[in-house]
Amino acid sequence: MKNRKVVLVGTGAVGTSFVYSAINQGIAQEYVLIDVNVDVAEGQALDLADGNAFLPHSFASIRVGTYSDCHDADVIVITAGRPQKPGETRIDMVADNAKIMKSIALEIKKSGFSGITVVAANPVDILTTVYYEVTGFDKHSIIGSGTSLDSARLRRLVAEKLNVGAKEVSAVLMGEHGDSSTPIWSTASVMGKPIAQYVAEGKITEAQLDEITHDAIHMAYKIIEKKRATFYGIGIVLADIVRAVVCDENKAMMVGAYLDGDFGHKGIYTGVPAIINNNGWSHIINWNLTAKEQAGFDASCQQLTEVVNHARAAIK
Template sequence: MAKVILIGAGAVGTSFLYSAINQGLANEYGIIDVSENGRDGNVLDLEDAIASVPKEFKIYAADYDQLDDADYILIAAGRPQKPEETRLQMVQDNVAIIKEIARKIKASKFSGITLICANPVDILTYAYLKATGFPKERVIGSGTVLDTARLRVEIAKDIGVSPNSIDNAYVIGEHGDSSVTTFSTITVGGKPLSEWGCKFTNENYEEKLERYVARKAYEIINRKRATFYGIGAGMAKILSSIVHDKGDIVVCGAYLEGEYGFSNIVMGVPCVLNKNGISKIVKIDLNSKEQEKLAASYKIIEGINKEITF
């Protein structure tokens, strides 16, 4: 069975652990955090779940010298996003944190798969890749997995179906304000979105929905200071696809080498996930408007990357 090490035991990291534990994704979990009290408190709290979940597990306070035989690392370390602060405004503080974590991981014998969900995730996943030199298919950011979930939830509510019935609905590009919704690819029950009512043929609907999805995090942060359940579940979904070698197509942060016309960048795109990590980046057909918006999103991420010393 699998060994998972969490680095960063804040609300996001522990929400991921709780979701992974309930799904029985590993039999061993270690927690690394700069706060020993917070780390140890979460170990004590989460171990109480052993008696109530289908699969028993071991959980403990860990350190970087315990990474050698780990199968998966999830990095959720970083300072939280402030109200009305964009994810990109957090970049300098969290790049410094991810580079130090990368240095410690590289010094170990870790050869597994790294998942990253600290923000701004596109920048941090790129920084981690550059700092470690690990294979690109084994370094996976959360990308726009959460944005895609938010999109499907909202469309499902509008139509009155399950979110799992919304097909080919993706948010790609930056996990942030320049994300791109692929309205042209969405189908429900095999029919395009436009056939589910006149509201879905209105460009104003698309603009409002896209803005809502991109801005939903700010609404949550203003109300309860942080988002964590949705992204925790999203990261557990990514891990489940890998652990069970499913071959699922999941939107996540991947390093591009010519896909979608872009290179040397990490952004959210649909990927096939299996036991080796990202086995394939799925190229979906975008219309001209979507491709243009994706190019703009790329330029925003690239501009930030150029300002950082790797």
Template sequence: MITKQKRKIVLIGDGLVGSAYAFSVVQQGLANELVIINKKPDRSMGDALDLEDATPFTAPVSVSTGRYKDCQDADIVVICAGAAQKPGETRLQLVEKNLKIMKEIVQEVVNTGFKGIFLVAANPVDILTYAVQKISDLPANKVIGSGTSLDSARLRVALGKEFKVDPRDVRVDMLAEHGDSEFAAYSCATIGGIPLLDYAATMGISIQRLQKIEDQIRNKAYDIINRKGATYYGVATSLARITKAIMDDQNAVLPVSVYLNGEYGQKDIYLGTPVVINRQGIRKVIELPLNAREQVSLANSAKVLQETTANGMAKAGLVNYLWK
């Protein structure tokens, strides 16, 4: 008799991003068990009841509400809980209040004996993922942030429109902070195997135009938030893609927020870069050969993150976890 491998996800935080992620999990059949933990249990129960109605059309996923004890045997705990970014507010301005929330959540999860993979989506995601790793004391390869996965997708969409090609065929990454100091690694990008900068030159698209697109991507979240109050479809789908890479042991190359230990000259910091992801979490960090401009951008972004991390964790009473 063949026993089907357990594929259990626990989602913590069932707001707009969390519920959109849960929908993606059910639509794609990424787990055979999805447990939702939320501060407002009626909300999570409502979503569980609603989502189970979709399973006859998608995949046999058991959807239920739960408690922290359900994390013990989970493959992945996905954290979408936390204060949301408001119109006019930067991700970094969320740091202190969300660090306090993260401490409470992580301690509850690790107390169950959880040894799986943390996937963090709450903002500021690089700083919160760093905190999750330090508080949980899990190996860094098992603590992953959504990072620049969404930003890279946004850039691929924009460049697909600019070059009139399928965005799936644009290979390019936004790197560093998921926020205002991120940047496009254009020097490493390709379209159809051709370096993107060479391809752009043949089409008469200037570096100034590419930099303008890069700036539009940095600000796209603000545009969406100002129009509809929040972003959730894009980030939920990027979380689902990361989840699939883990669950299916894909060794997929995706841009996420990951712990650096010397890569790009940076240590003891989480920021966005391509990595190889499989069932064990991060198998390998891919260090892109950045040009001089991009190296400066990465160093500047890392400095912003380290300073904000130190200040935020001190204010949140987590200074003992710094550089642990």
């Protein structure tokens, strides 16, 4: 079996948290780090390489590279962009980061890359759409991190309220990775038991579910306020997405996939349930949403479409 090669673009806290998680899981054998600040990338590579002798699955190499290294990569993970400032929404960053994403996309396309791209730069729904439109790559070969982290936060908060493990909770947020995401309680369950039954039994209330939703959606602001950035959670999520790709897991995840009439919308990437394998995302799972859920998703997609148009104008 040939070595799996992963290229990371952007060696800040999110990118290196991803690589740290990936090397601990033995996801790839070769890692290449690309960053405008070559010294930082080199320092990160050296620091990460120091742990190789202690890993359960050691890797072959981790080094600094250039976009020419993308040519034969299996997966490229893009986390580059300026960070979210305190009090700023992800949408506020759109013009600056759309220009950065365009330059990255053109370099990757020029390399002859033909693998899978995972985008986690914010605002991720907008920038995944920009990357798709600039590169012209197959839409299925591009995956946004979507609402995978948002949904993980929702699951954790429900689990804490019901005193169960987070893995036992199935609950998701759909739409924007951000303020307009909407909970899909109609599909939620704990140990296979619908969340509606827990509500009916008085074990959790509708008001508590609303509070959990609010806290999950606004968790990033709380973390940024306390330590200026979020990176460990998304790093673990990105490693999970990449593992699903390279191991061809056919795993259902809340990722950014391209809507082409799905849930009544088209022309943008956003957080929806999709199957992930070594072709990227193979298909979206179309649930029958309640009227309230559909309205929430509609509002999120409408906002994203408006912001995508701003991003398009910024990179003309």
